[in-house]
Amino acid sequence: MAAGLALAALTGCDVERRKSDAELGLNPQQATGRKIYDNYCDRCHRPDSTRGKKGPGLKGMFQHQYLPHTGLPANDDRVGDIIRNGRPDMTGYGQVLSSQDMQDLLAYLHTL
Numbered sequence: 001m002a003a004g005l006a007l008a009a010l011t012g013c014d015v016e017r018r019k020s021d022a023e024l025g026l027n028p029q030q031a032t033g034r035k036i037y038d039n040y041c042d043r044c045h046r047p048d049s050t051r052g053k054k055g056p057g058l059k060g061m062f063q064h065q066y067l068p069h070t071g072l073p074a075n076d077d078r079v080g081d082i083i084r085n086g087r088p089d090m091t092g093y094g095q096v097l098s099s100q101d102m103q104d105l106l107a108y109l110h111t112l
Helices: 002-011 028-041 076-085 099-109
Strands: none
Touching: 028 099, 076 099
């Protein structure tokens, strides 16, 4: 028990409980997209920040006219192209994700 408390003290206790799909108000398509995000995107992108991850945070990406790192329009076509084809420091997932997976993932990304 003391080791767990010591570990919590060392990490700054900034671990936040992950909200459920229902708490986030996700519909079934968005919830499926969240699972895809967890499997493929979360290793490099946090939904809400860049801390501790290789890629940029994705929160609010669709709330702007242009994507901050590329200057491309912030729409499903451009974001889908990036996910499918990748970027210089990002693996493309065009051979991994089906068109339905892509639609589900984009639906979830719109909730961030």
